Amino acid sequence: MRKNISKLPFNGTKEQEAKLLAAIEANKDVRGAVMPVLQAAQDIYGYLPFEVQKIISEKLNVSMEEVYGVATFYSQFALSPKGKYHISVCLGTACYVKGSGDILNEFISKLGIESEECTADGKFSLTACRCIGACGLAPVLTVNDDVYGRLTVADVDGILAKYN
Amino acid sequence: MEKMINLKVNGIAVSVPEGSTILDAARAAGNEIPTLCYLKEINEIGACRICVVEVKGARSLVASCVYPVSEGMEVTTNSARVLDSRKHTLELILSTHNKHCLSCIRSRNCELQKLCKEYGISDENKFEGAIPPSEIDYSAAHLVRDNSKCILCRRCVGACKNQYVAVIGANNRGFDTEIGCAFNEELGSVSCVSCGQCIVACPTGALTEKDDTDAVFAALNDPSKHVVVHTAPSIRATLGECFGMEPGSLVTGKMAAALRRLGFDKVFDTDFGADLTIMEEATEFLTRVKTGGVLPMITSCSPGWVKFAEHYYPEFIPNLSTCKSPQQMQGAVIKTWYAQKNNIDPKDIVCVSVMPCTAKKFECGRDDEDAAGVPDVDYALTTREVARMIERAGIKFTSLPDEDFDPILGESTGASVIFGATGGVMEAALRTAADVLEGKSMENLVYSDVRGMEGIKEASYTLGGIDVKIAVCSGLNNVSKLLDSIKSGEATYHFIEIMCCPGGCINGGGQPIQPAEVRNTVNLKGLRASALYREDEGKALRKSHESPAIKFIYDEFFGEPNSHKAHEILHTKYVKREKF
Known part of the structure; x- marks a missing residue:
C-alpha cells in the first residue's frame, strides 16, 4: 500500500529528540541499524515524519532515500501521526465481504481524511488493517482498545459521537 | 592458489574458482545466460528471475547471477523448463x-x-x-x-x-x-x-x-544564428559505438566530418578549452603553492564532482580550482574572443557542445557561466544525442572521410586529448608544471602512475626542487573515501584530480549505452581510454603550453594565465547546496 505522508506540522519535543538520539547512539555500530532505529523512532513519535527521518539519515550516515525506502516498505511504519482516537477498520476477508470497505469509506467522508491520515485537530486517525481475529463479529473495527462488531454504515455517526 | 570447483554445465565439465557464480561458470563453459537486473559489481541482487537455471537436486530454478557454484554441481541452462520460465517471466x-x-x-x-x-x-x-x-x-x-x-x-x-x-x-x-x-x-x-x-x-x-536534439536542429535551420559546435576529448573514443563500431575505435576525423555535414558553421574541439584549462589551472596551482593558498587544490573539470562537493562536501569548496571546465572555457572564448574577432553579436551565436556527460546540461545553466552576458554554452548534447542527430540527417557515419577541426579553436595537443580518461587532467598538468618548474622542456611525457582504472591513485614528484604529492580519483564512492581520509588528517596532498564517473569521462553518463552483457564481460573503460592514449601518442604536440593556438590566444586576448581578463572570462565560483 502507498503510504500517506502527513501534511500536519511537526510538533516534536526536545525530550523526544533526546530519546531518538540515544536510540541512534545505541544502534549506530549495528549492521542494518536503520530498522531498529526506525522502530525506536516510531515508538517515540508515533510516526516517522520528514524531520525524524532526516535526523536518522544524518546521524547514521545513510541516505534519506534509503531510510524512506525502509519506512515505506514495512506496514508497521507510519508516515502520518496517530490521533487521540485511532480507528482501525478490518479489511480482512470476512469483514470485507460483510461490507467493511463501505464502513471505511464512510469514515473517510465523515472525517475528511484518507486512510493512514490524521485529522488536523489530532483527534482521529484512520487506518485499514488486516484480520484482527474477530471474524465472528464481522464487520469489525477498533477505536484504540474498544472493539465494535456487526456494524453497518449507519453506525459510523454513533461511534464518532461517542468520542467527540 | 585459489581453490577450484569442478562442475558440469549442460553436460560439459568446467573448473572455476571457488566463489564464482553459476553465471560465471556457464560463461567459462561457453554458454550465455541472459540477465536483466544483474550488473556486475553494481547490482547483484538476483531479483528479475531471467537468469534462472536448473540445478540437479534443487527443488526450484535458481538465479544463476548470484548462486555460487559447488563441487559436483550439475547445471542445465537451456532445458524446456528453464526456457519456459524465462518466457513466462518476460510475459509478466x-x-x-x-x-x-x-x-x-x-x-x-x-x-x-x-x-x-x-x-x-x-x-x-x-x-x-x-x-x-x-x-x-x-x-x-x-x-x-x-x-x-x-x-x-x-x-x-x-x-x-x-x-x-x-x-x-x-x-x-x-x-x-x-x-x-x-x-x-x-x-x-x-x-x-x-x-x-x-x-x-x-x-x-x-x-x-533530456533531449536537446530538436532545439539544436532548429538552431541549425535558423539563418539568423551562427551555430558552432565543440566536442569533448572522450567523444572521439566512443561515438563510433553508436554506429556499430568496436569499443575503443577512434573516430576523430569522421566525427568532425559528420558535424560539418550536419550544418554547423564551425566545428571546434573542446580540447582547445582543455589546453586552456591546463594553462589556467597549473598557474592557479603554482600561485597557491607560492602564496600559501588553500591546498590541496582539486580540479573542477567534472560538473558532477563539483555538484557533489557542493551538496556533500561543501567544506572542500575552497579547495576547488576556480577554473571553469573545458566545456565552459571553450564556450566563453567562443562568445568573447571569437565573437569580437568575427564581428558577431554573442547573442546570435548558438554554442553547442558534445559531451560524455549529462551533468554538463546542468553545468551550462549554472550561475557565473556567462562571460559575454549570455550563456557560454547553449546546449550540451550527449554522445548519444549527437549520434541520433547524425542518424536522423541520413549521414552514413562509417563511410565518412576523415576531416580536421576548424582553426584555431579546434587546434589542440595530446595533453588535452587524455582529459577524457581518469588521470588525464593530472598528467596534462604535470607535463606543463614540470616544464615551468624545471625551467626547461622536459623529455618525459608519460606519467604512468596516474594512468589506469583504479579508483584512487597516488604519486609524488619532485619538480624544480618542489615536492608535489598528488592523487587521482574517479567514481564518487572513491571520492568520498579520499575526502574522508583528508578530513581525518590520514592523507595529505597538494593537488588532486577528481572525476565524478568511475574511470573518468570515457565512462560518463552521456556515453553510448552498452548492454549489461557487454558491460559485464568487456573492459569497456580500458578500451575507450586506450584509444585516447593512442591519439595522444600520435600528436605532434603533447604539452598544452606548446600549443600555437594557446600561445596566440594569450598574446592577442588574455595577456597571461590568471590575468584579470582571464579571471573574468575563464573562472567561476561555487555555492553550498543542501543535502537531501
Whole structure:
C-alpha cells in the first residue's frame, strides 16, 4: 500500500529528540541499524515524519532515500501521526465481504481524511488493517482498545459521537 | 592458489574458482545466460528471475547471477523448463510495462525488447496487468524518468549508490513499488549530482537524458544564428559505438566530418578549452603553492564532482580550482574572443557542445557561466544525442572521410586529448608544471602512475626542487573515501584530480549505452581510454603550453594565465547546496 505522508506540522519535543538520539547512539555500530532505529523512532513519535527521518539519515550516515525506502516498505511504519482516537477498520476477508470497505469509506467522508491520515485537530486517525481475529463479529473495527462488531454504515455517526 | 570447483554445465565439465557464480561458470563453459537486473559489481541482487537455471537436486530454478557454484554441481541452462520460465517471466514483466516501443528512445537498444525477441514472445499482452501511470519526472536539468517503462530491476539504484549519492531507491511495496526519491520529491529537488550513471545502467527507456536534439536542429535551420559546435576529448573514443563500431575505435576525423555535414558553421574541439584549462589551472596551482593558498587544490573539470562537493562536501569548496571546465572555457572564448574577432553579436551565436556527460546540461545553466552576458554554452548534447542527430540527417557515419577541426579553436595537443580518461587532467598538468618548474622542456611525457582504472591513485614528484604529492580519483564512492581520509588528517596532498564517473569521462553518463552483457564481460573503460592514449601518442604536440593556438590566444586576448581578463572570462565560483 502507498503510504500517506502527513501534511500536519511537526510538533516534536526536545525530550523526544533526546530519546531518538540515544536510540541512534545505541544502534549506530549495528549492521542494518536503520530498522531498529526506525522502530525506536516510531515508538517515540508515533510516526516517522520528514524531520525524524532526516535526523536518522544524518546521524547514521545513510541516505534519506534509503531510510524512506525502509519506512515505506514495512506496514508497521507510519508516515502520518496517530490521533487521540485511532480507528482501525478490518479489511480482512470476512469483514470485507460483510461490507467493511463501505464502513471505511464512510469514515473517510465523515472525517475528511484518507486512510493512514490524521485529522488536523489530532483527534482521529484512520487506518485499514488486516484480520484482527474477530471474524465472528464481522464487520469489525477498533477505536484504540474498544472493539465494535456487526456494524453497518449507519453506525459510523454513533461511534464518532461517542468520542467527540 | 585459489581453490577450484569442478562442475558440469549442460553436460560439459568446467573448473572455476571457488566463489564464482553459476553465471560465471556457464560463461567459462561457453554458454550465455541472459540477465536483466544483474550488473556486475553494481547490482547483484538476483531479483528479475531471467537468469534462472536448473540445478540437479534443487527443488526450484535458481538465479544463476548470484548462486555460487559447488563441487559436483550439475547445471542445465537451456532445458524446456528453464526456457519456459524465462518466457513466462518476460510475459509478466510486459504485463505492467508501457509498450510504446515504436516511439521509445531505447527501441533497438532495449535489453527487454531484445530478450522478448530471443524468447519468441508472440503476444505482448498475454497477461493484462495494471500499467503504472506515466507520471514523467522532468524536474532535473539532465534527465527524464518515466516509471511506466521501469521494470524495477534496480540497476539505477545500484548505480546511484555506487556513486555515494543514493537519492533514488525503491519506495512502497508490492504492486505500489516504484523507483523514486525520499518523500516522493522530484529528482530536480534532491541532491542528485546529474552524473547520469543511472541512465547508462537502465536496460529500458525509463531513464533518458533530456533531449536537446530538436532545439539544436532548429538552431541549425535558423539563418539568423551562427551555430558552432565543440566536442569533448572522450567523444572521439566512443561515438563510433553508436554506429556499430568496436569499443575503443577512434573516430576523430569522421566525427568532425559528420558535424560539418550536419550544418554547423564551425566545428571546434573542446580540447582547445582543455589546453586552456591546463594553462589556467597549473598557474592557479603554482600561485597557491607560492602564496600559501588553500591546498590541496582539486580540479573542477567534472560538473558532477563539483555538484557533489557542493551538496556533500561543501567544506572542500575552497579547495576547488576556480577554473571553469573545458566545456565552459571553450564556450566563453567562443562568445568573447571569437565573437569580437568575427564581428558577431554573442547573442546570435548558438554554442553547442558534445559531451560524455549529462551533468554538463546542468553545468551550462549554472550561475557565473556567462562571460559575454549570455550563456557560454547553449546546449550540451550527449554522445548519444549527437549520434541520433547524425542518424536522423541520413549521414552514413562509417563511410565518412576523415576531416580536421576548424582553426584555431579546434587546434589542440595530446595533453588535452587524455582529459577524457581518469588521470588525464593530472598528467596534462604535470607535463606543463614540470616544464615551468624545471625551467626547461622536459623529455618525459608519460606519467604512468596516474594512468589506469583504479579508483584512487597516488604519486609524488619532485619538480624544480618542489615536492608535489598528488592523487587521482574517479567514481564518487572513491571520492568520498579520499575526502574522508583528508578530513581525518590520514592523507595529505597538494593537488588532486577528481572525476565524478568511475574511470573518468570515457565512462560518463552521456556515453553510448552498452548492454549489461557487454558491460559485464568487456573492459569497456580500458578500451575507450586506450584509444585516447593512442591519439595522444600520435600528436605532434603533447604539452598544452606548446600549443600555437594557446600561445596566440594569450598574446592577442588574455595577456597571461590568471590575468584579470582571464579571471573574468575563464573562472567561476561555487555555492553550498543542501543535502537531501
